[in-house]
Amino acid sequence: METLSHYRQVIVRVLSDLAEASARDKVETLPIFDSTHDNYLLLDTGWDGVQRIHHIIAHLRIHSGKIWVEADNTDREIVQQLLDAGIPKESIVLAFYSPQKRSFTEFAIA
Numbered sequence: 001m002e003t004l005s006h007y008r009q010v011i012v013r014v015l016s017d018l019a020e021a022s023a024r025d026k027v028e029t030l031p032i033f034d035s036t037h038d039n040y041l042l043l044d045t046g047w048d049g050v051q052r053i054h055h056i057i058a059h060l061r062i063h064s065g066k067i068w069v070e071a072d073n074t075d076r077e078i079v080q081q082l083l084d085a086g087i088p089k090e091s092i093v094l095a096f097y098s099p100q101k102r103s104f105t106e107f108a109i110a
Helices: 002-021 078-084
Strands: 027-034 039-048 051-063 066-072
Touching (some): 002 051
Antiparallel strands (some): 027 039
């Protein structure tokens, strides 16, 4: 349980920092933290002129005791930030890769 609490704290800190750095006019960056179901997202929403903006910047979740990086549409290297915070590679799943390709990474496959 202590590990899950640590994972939640790290994810919230990383995504909160990213949300602050992503602030722009007319487009809101919304941090969405669901610790009950362990889903954590950053979402851009708003308008750019006549174009609607609704975009997932990042989606991390805790599943089966590991951090699953479902989406990372940033240039901030979220995975490296997780590693820098002490999360071991064996506890990070690069879910944006197909299960067949995950075995070629240094990270957990599931």
